[in-house]
Amino acid sequence: MEVHSNDLTTMLASVLCGALLGVEREYQNKSAGLRTIVLICLGSTIFTMISQRIGGSDDRVAANIITGIGFIGAGVIFKENFNVKGLTTAAVIWISAAIGMVIGVEEYKMGFLLSFIVLVVLGGFAKLEALIDFVNHKRTYRITFVDDKLENIDWIKDLVEEEKLNATVGHLSKSHNRLMVNFEVRGNKRHFHALTERLVSKPEILGIEH
Known part of the structure; x- marks a missing residue:
């Protein structure tokens, strides 16, 4: 060649x-x-x-x-x-x-x-x-509750709305009498820190990943 x-x-x-x-x-x-x-x-x-x-x-x-x-x-x-x-x-x-x-x-x-x-x-x-x-930030929270009550989903969504954010429920599972739910949260990024602090302070929540 x-x-x-x-x-x-x-x-x-x-x-x-x-x-x-x-x-x-x-x-x-x-x-x-x-x-x-x-x-x-x-x-x-x-x-x-x-x-x-x-x-x-x-x-x-x-x-x-x-x-x-x-x-x-x-x-x-x-x-x-x-x-x-x-x-x-x-x-x-x-x-x-x-x-x-x-x-x-x-x-x-x-x-x-x-x-x-x-x-x-x-x-x-x-x-x-x-x-x-920043304006439309998305974050997924994987929350493990201390019990398996589905009512936990409702008060989490209410708490998210109080912080001027929107939440949709993703994957949901139960294991050892505990409920694990993925919440996809969207909204202004400056509101997420306050939301995380409130979630961490809740005794109904065993663990949080995001």
């Missing part, structure tokens, strides 16, 4: 685009950092270049790249308590592969433009997301 004069330019452009995204993930201390994103972007570029050289079907190669990237992206998604983590990093892995494919067909301007747009979304939208989360 011959090495073309612009191959080095293409690979360097891919490394640079991957580095732009990887530095941001590395700065945020994410599981897929600088080296991972650069290698994903470069790998997608190389596969795209090879598919053009050997005369294969470009759409089939692209589909296989997306499938492979899906496995890598799934590896960075995990559940922590009641929250799912790693979705944004998985999305960055996915989009970095797409940028690598764009660079692979020598659309350099488009590749750098997409990298810039992704950085704007990761940086600028984070503040907007934080504001939305």
Whole structure:
């Protein structure tokens, strides 16, 4: 397979685009950092270049790249308590592969433009997301009561409403004459501290996780 004069330019452009995204993930201390994103972007570029050289079907190669990237992206998604983590990093892995494919067909301007747009979304939208989360924060409380009376659900919901929050009942179970209920609570974030303090002070509650 011959090495073309612009191959080095293409690979360097891919490394640079991957580095732009990887530095941001590395700065945020994410599981897929600088080296991972650069290698994903470069790998997608190389596969795209090879598919053009050997005369294969470009759409089939692209589909296989997306499938492979899906496995890598799934590896960075995990559940922590009641929250799912790693979705944004998985999305960055996915989009970095797409940028690598764009660079692979020598659309350099488009590749750098997409990298810039992704950085704007990761940086600028984070503040907007934080504001939305503050106004409409969601937290799941797993409460274990000292008994198994279903009436406990009603007074918990009343207590939540007193703190100007909204609660919906999730998973419910009974074990050893004790009731365990997941409450999904939404509302302004500044009200959650007072709610937690009131819940902790209740003798009817044996334990709280959130």
